[in-house]
Amino acid sequence: MSTSTLRETVLRAAVDHIAAHGPDSLSFRQVAAAAGVSHQAPYHHFTDRSGIFRAIAAEGFGLFTQALRAAEAQSDSDPTVALLEAYVDFALAHRGYFRVMFRSDLNCLAEAPEVQRVADESFDVLVDHVHDLLGEEASVDEIRVRATAMWALAHGLATLLIDGPLEPKIGPIADRRALVRAVAAQTGLGGRRPRAKC
């Protein structure tokens, strides 16, 4: 029935497992067994265990870039807030990917240039957005500070919500997106005109 390749099967199984149980307990041999092949079959598609994580990270950053670009492009809301929301939404909807993407010890960004490249595309959406927002006359420092603030806020929200202690601490969150918007407003990152025309 399944026309998918072994590579895809393994990747999907791995992402599912990671979303449910975290990356550390992922077993090369288990995913092989689950796919009904020998324990060395996946080894042929991924050079080693961390190769799976590199592949997941690469695919994840691709999806991430798409999500961020789509959010920025939608015309009916503040693009900064939309980016923040998309960042958090992605983390929660694809925690299997997200967890791997930002665990540098797993995907070894430094030694995996192809992952580094797709990751850069994602991050460029953020910093380019800040660039556009502040306009030409903005200083390098202004851009750095603004981009750092926005990125840190998004990433902090995402990680604290995924498996962080935020919700246990401040109580159940009825409407998560409303909270994200409120935080954006609180920090002055939202509420700007959709695109600074002049």
Add this chain to the structure above:
Amino acid sequence: MSTSTLRETVLRAAVDHIAAHGPDSLSFRQVAAAAGVSHQAPYHHFTDRSGIFRAIAAEGFGLFTQALRAAEAQSDSDPTVALLEAYVDFALAHRGYFRVMFRSDLNCLAEAPEVQRVADESFDVLVDHVHDLLGEEASVDEIRVRATAMWALAHGLATLLIDGPLEPKIGPIADRRALVRAVAAQTGLGGRRPRAKC
């Protein structure tokens, strides 16, 4: 010479290893060998491998609470900014601890009430600070939003700086503390009077 117990020796070695190579590659047997004892000796002090992580998390949150309280108490600066700085400073100065403290799959906060307790003390410093800052008349929602904003910003900065892709992306950071302060100012979380007297 060393009068320290095996428990302390193992713990210190583990934290050092984690700071250098991350938590996943930590080997029960290696720390035992490094301490010059049999591979089962540490097993007596920590019920299992995750017991080491639980102990590290507990100790780490203790240090974290101290650091946050000290920062809040210092009278010569904005306490909100001081808390942010302390959060980030702690993460960078004690990455061995920090990485474990916020990896819920390692220390299993839910099943380790003693870790949960000391962790709560740390987080209470943050939310109590927001409570004091906003005063009595603040609504529950206002407090939640403000606390979430501050916490997310601090945590995002910390995690992005520890092993995140921030610095590779926005360029080398000459003065990290200045960046943290600038971000605080940008987001309106700093610049308040040191203590809202009335």
Add this chain to the structure above:
DNA sequence: CCGCTGCCTTGACAACGTCAAGAGTCGATC
């Protein structure tokens, strides 16, 4: 028909976490 390449299997190895049982050293009790 030969050989090559891509995909997968089988077999082995060291290292790992963990269970089980035992040895040594203490202080308290009789």
Add this chain to the structure above:
DNA sequence: GATCGACTCTTGACGTTGTCAAGGCAGCGG
């Protein structure tokens, strides 16, 4: 002073893991 038990550590074993090495087997161009 001998006996017991608690505490601390050792030794040995088991199953599982990631990885190396070698072989099998399709399909396909010469």
